[in-house]
Amino acid sequence: MPMVLLECDKAIPEREKHIYLKVEGEDSRDYLPISNAATIPGTLSERGCAFCGAKLVIGGVLKDTIQMIHGPIGCAYDTWHTKRYPTDNGHFNMKYVWSTDMKESHIVFGGEKRLKQSINEAFDEMPDVKRMFVYTTCPTALIGDDIKDVAKQVMQERPDVDIFTCECPGFSGVSQSKGHHVLNIGWINEKVGTLEPEITSEYTMNFIGDFNIQGDTQLLQTYWDKLGIQVIAHFTGNGAYDDLRCMHRAQLNVVNCARSSGYIANELKKQYGIPRLDIDSWGFSYMAEGIRKICSFFGIEDRGEALIAEETAKWKPQLDWYKERLEGKKMAIWTGGPRLWHWTKSVEDDLGIQVVAMSSKFGHQEDFEKVIARGQNGTYYIDDGNELEFFEIIDLVKPDVIFTGPRVGELVKKLHIPYVNGHGYHNGPYMGFEGFVNLARDTYNAVHNPLLKLAALDIRGEEAIKLLEAAE
Amino acid sequence: MREQQVKQLFDLVQQRYLWQFFSRSRDRIENINGIIAAANDMFRGVEPKRHLPMEKLFYADALEMVKDFKEAFPWIDTLEPTKIPELLEALKAELVDHTITKSLNHELNHSLY
Numbered sequence: 270m271p272m273v274l275l276e277c278d279k280a281i282p283e284r285e286k287h288i289y290l291k292v293e294g295e296d297s298r299d300y301l302p303i304s305n306a307a308t309i310p311g312t313l314s315e316r317g318c319a320f321c322g323a324k325l326v327i328g329g330v331l332k333d334t335i336q337m338i339h340g341p342i343g344c345a346y347d348t349w350h351t352k353r354y355p356t357d358n359g360h361f362n363m364k365y366v367w368s369t370d371m372k373e374s375h376i377v378f379g380g381e382k383r384l385k386q387s388i389n390e391a392f393d394e395m396p397d398v399k400r401m402f403v404y405t406t407c408p409t410a411l412i413g414d415d416i417k418d419v420a421k422q423v424m425q426e427r428p429d430v431d432i433f434t435c436e437c438p439g440f441s442g443v444s445q446s447k448g449h450h451v452l453n454i455g456w457i458n459e460k461v462g463t464l465e466p467e468i469t470s471e472y473t474m475n476f477i478g479d480f481n482i483q484g485d486t487q488l489l490q491t492y493w494d495k496l497g498i499q500v501i502a503h504f505t506g507n508g509a510y511d512d513l514r515c516m517h518r519a520q521l522n523v524v525n526c527a528r529s530s531g532y533i534a535n536e537l538k539k540q541y542g543i544p545r546l547d548i549d550s551w552g553f554s555y556m557a558e559g560i561r562k563i564c565s566f567f568g569i570e571d572r573g574e575a576l577i578a579e580e581t582a583k584w585k586p587q588l589d590w591y592k593e594r595l596e597g598k599k600m601a602i603w604t605g606g607p608r609l610w611h612w613t614k615s616v617e618d619d620l621g622i623q624v625v626a627m628s629s630k631f632g633h634q635e636d637f638e639k640v641i642a643r644g645q646n647g648t649y650y651i652d653d654g655n656e657l658e659f660f661e662i663i664d665l666v667k668p669d670v671i672f673t674g675p676r677v678g679e680l681v682k683k684l685h686i687p688y689v690n691g692h693g694y695h696n697g698p699y700m701g702f703e704g705f706v707n708l709a710r711d712t713y714n715a716v717h718n719p720l721l722k723l724a725a726l727d728i729r730g731e732e733a734i735k736l737l738e739a740a741e
Numbered sequence: 742m743r744e745q746q747v748k749q750l751f752d753l754v755q756q757r758y759l760w761q762f763f764s765r766s767r768d769r770i771e772n773i774n775g776i777i778a779a780a781n782d783m784f785r786g787v788e789p790k791r792h793l794p795m796e797k798l799f800y801a802d803a804l805e806m807v808k809d810f811k812e813a814f815p816w817i818d819t820l821e822p823t824k825i826p827e828l829l830e831a832l833k834a835e836l837v838d839h840t841i842t843k844s845l846n847h848e849l850n851h852s853l854y
Contacts, residue, residue, distance in 0.1 A: 298838075298843040520794065532764075532854050543794065562802060562804075563801070565804050566800070567797075614756060634845065634847060638846055639759065642762075643756050
């Protein structure tokens with residue numbers, strides 16, 4: 270009985286189709302959790318909205334672009350500053366947030382004038398910035414504000430600016446995944462091919478689906494520089510608006526996050542004939558494999574081997590130090606989707622860690638095919654998990670550390686189980702060789718942190734007494 | 742024996758490579774066919790074509806797969822050369838069966854991305 274109905278789900282038996290326990294002799298032809306489906310009434314989803322997927326995950330990463338959010342102020346605040354994606358120009362994207370701050374009267378009488386005023390005001394206040402994304406949100410989509418027309422008017426009046434519109438209100442999909450999709454397809458159809466890049470190398474590629482979380486992109490860029498490969502566009506870590514308009518000129522698309530950004534790689538292949546190479550950028554073995562494949566594509570294998578040898582000599586001893594101390598530890602991964610399949614084998618192979626439960630907020634069945642192929646028997650694979658399910662799974666698999674976001678992280682801290690921020694990282698970057706040592710260090714520090722055990726004791730009396738949490 | 746050998750290769754491919762799990766059936770079959778064909782050339786000592794962009798891609802993926810096969814399964818170098826194409830053909834059939842024909846992924850055959 271590999272699909273699992275947890276005790277806490279007895280009242281919502283539909284959840285059984287979303288939770289899989291892998292056993293020997295089965296594969297994804299037999300069982301594949303339902304995913305990218307509407308959240309079942311009665312379960313408190315941890316998902317974000319479609320707008321969040323477009324703005325927080327992809328658009329908001331850009332380093333030179335105003336992100337105008339046409340909606341109430343909360344839509345802006347709640348998709349700003351909760352991810353740590355720095356830039357090499359002083360973190361412009363993380364310093365500012367823009368909103369049309371829609372109020373009741375604007376909803377009643379229409380918000381297009383207010384949007385135009387806000388766009389002009391933002392460009393006037395920041396005269397050096399000439400690029401903008403404009404997003405609809407739930408209320409402005411419902412009242413039918415035509416943001417494309419407003420953007421067109423502004424571009425006619427201000428010929429030096431360029432504006433991309435993303436019509437992806439929160440309700441337009443079942444999770445943030447819809448926002449990834451809308452932004453990808455909108456960008457390829459409206460902006461790619463509208464500018465020509467300066468080519469500086471005979472080897473060119475786009476790096477797609479890496480968002481410079483705590484410097485991931487900048488770390489990997491040191492590799493591409495050493496290899497002599499020009500990255501025409503980063504989609505979208507430390508990325509620039511105009512670079513992304515030039516994606517059609519790359520010889521190769523290298524994809525890390527296939528969930529958020531696979532669409533644009535597929536379209537670049539379909540429309541421009543650029544091959545798509547999927548790699549894993551987390552983990553020593555995976556990173557080396559990715560570098561080898563990229564270099565083989567360009568016929569520069571020797572450069573790749575030299576880089577791998579240099580990085581391995583520098584970082585492998587540190588990785589091994591942590592591996593000795595993490596071998597046999599049990600990890601749960603509760604993140605968005607792709608990190609489940611990126612990480613499960615890399616922590617197993619490189620650090621000796623066993624991944625015992627994985628939950629995806631917005632993964633599709635493609636993601637579950639990958640993670641079930643890579644993950645272990647006896648491991649739980651969960652789509653759109655909720656808090657009660659997490660509590661029950663924790664009792665079943667007893668993880669030593671949980672990689673998840675801050676909200677769920679605070680929850681598990683109450684149970685005195687350490688968590689590492691699987692979205693924004695604790696102390697990244699985590700990609701590449703150096704990055705995976707950082708991940709190992711943060712895992713080690715979490716697992717061996719004595720404070721969590723001390724926090725579970727009440728020492729006021731003569732004898733220390735184990736504290737009970739409200740939930741116990 | 743042959744069944745076991747195919748299973749060993751298949752298990753390694755399933756655990757390791759992302760190209761078999763692209764979004765749509767048409768991309769999966771293109772990758773599987775292209776990479777297995779390039780691997781076949783490599784085992785036979787024939788230089789795979791590397792002129793077109795997709796040929797370069799298949800070469801890069803196949804090169805890693807062949808290297809991994811040789812490292813993980815030393816028996817592969819002891820096979821008669823005529824057996825390798827049969828083995829890879831059987832591997833291809835398994836991959837197609839798992840990732841396309843009997844896949845439960847409902848998005849595989851959508852016409853759009």
